[in-house]
Amino acid sequence: MDLGRGISIIDAMDLGKERRTGCYVLHAEELTIVETCASPSIPFLLEGFKRLGIDPKEIKNIIVTHIHLDHAGGVGLLLESCPNAKVIVHPRGMRHLADPSKLILGARAVYGEKFDELFDPILPVPDNRLVVKEDGDTLQIGENRILTFIDTPGHAKHHFSIHDSMSNGIFTGDTIGVFYPQLFVKGLELYLPSTSPNQFDPNAMLDSLEKIKALDVERIYFGHYGMTTNPSHVYxxxxxxxxxxxxxxxxxxxxxxxxxxxxxxxxxxxxxxxxxxxxxxxxxxxxxxxxxxxxxxxxxxxxxxxxxxxxxxxxx
CATH class of the missing domain: 1.10.246 (Serum Albumin; Chain A, Domain 1)
Incomplete structure (x- = not known):
């Protein structure tokens, strides 16, 4: 789906459900995507790239807002199709993408026997393809497009959000909630906080919300799922x-x-x-x-x- 301002969303069909988790494509000189979802979603992303006329070899940056498996679990697998891409991650997340063993153990504890169906395989990301962005760091991906990375804990300590200068929008992952587009198309906006284990902190979540609110963005791009042009209602x-x-x-x-x-x-x-x-x-x-x-x-x-x-x- 074309969201305007040089951004498309690909439905990753997370959990086999439509409009559950999205991968965002930023059409710029340095082709960039935000979020990969889990490995079972990678075939859907590759099909989405094909429909957009994108050769995965053209992708330069793969950004994950945080390292929970429904957002970043498929990044290692996707890299096999994107030989020219770097993976951009929060400082606290880098080592877990390089060695996902602890991520796997934690997810198995939560999801039990459903783990393999939902997340397998989880492949490590080579160190030389990982790039860390600290709070306030920027990345210029086009002549008029600068991404700014903002440390936004609350949902997880390894979470940043990404402000996009061209759209004056922000990719918030799970920091300020989940959006339910299935209800939105029926006339109801519902946003619920995402409080999953094991680094949830309500005070940090509110602090991050205040950071985002202070940016006076026009659009919020959610990991789950889609875009709103009504940020005040989210807050x-x-x-x-x-x-x-x-x-x-x-x-x-x-x-x-x-x-x-x-x-x-x-x-x-x-x-x-x-x-x-x-x-x-x-x-x-x-x-x-x-x-x-x-x-x-x-x-x-x-x-x-x-x-x-x-x-x-x-x-x-």
Whole structure:
């Protein structure tokens, strides 16, 4: 899909679902993409490049906002088709792309027996093809196109967002939430915070939101999924939902203080799903099966992250 201002999005068909995770193509002198999704998505990206008339050998920069596998798990595999590309990554993420063993262990702990289906294979990225960008660093990819990298923790410590000068837009990965275009086409904008384990920090997330807000961008490009030209509404919803998520998490933690982490996470998931469902009902929206599955997945993984954060907080 052409998003205008020299940017296209390719649907990576993450989890076998449309409009779940996207790869952005920046059409510039230095052809650049943002996000690769997981390895099972790479055939869809290659088909997308073909439809755009792009030879993968032309790609110069592959940027990953952070190293979670649904955003960067396929980068090693994609590099096999992109011999002239460098991979640009947050300083905290570089070593994990070079040696993904810890990423694999962490993802197996979360996804269990579904891991291979969702993520395999995860290939290391050679050191000589990795480029680190620090907070405030820039990359000029065209005569009138400069990318600026901004450290934006909260969802993860290894997360940056990328401001694009030509579109005055920002690629935010998961820092300021998930966008549900399936609802948007039906007239409802919903943005929920992405609180997955194991580096979620609500205070850092709000600080990063403030950084992004201060840039006065016109567009936000989400990892999940697509673009909005209504940034103020995004900020409003994260300000609304993040406290609800945290207050509900603290309530569940207190009520189930003697239960296991797994039981606490499941209890929080159930309560958050009721709250989000009630919100949608108030807006006269009924979730179909696909959207129910997507939102349940997000809230389930997000509940694990909130409980993990509260558990760490207890030990401090």
């Amino acid at each position: 409003e919803q994260i300000y609304k939902w993040l406290p609800i998520f945290m207050e509900t998490g603290e309530k569940v933690w207190k009520e189930k203080q003697d239960d296991s982490i797994e039981t606490k996470s499941e209890g929080l998931f159930q309560e958050l799903f009721v709250k989000v469902s009630s919100f949608l009902t108030e807006k006269e929206f009924t979730l179909d099966q696909e959207m129910t599955e997507i939102i349940k997945l997000d809230l389930s993984v997000g509940s694990m992250g909130i409980i993990d954060y509260l558990a760490k907080k207890q030990t401090k």
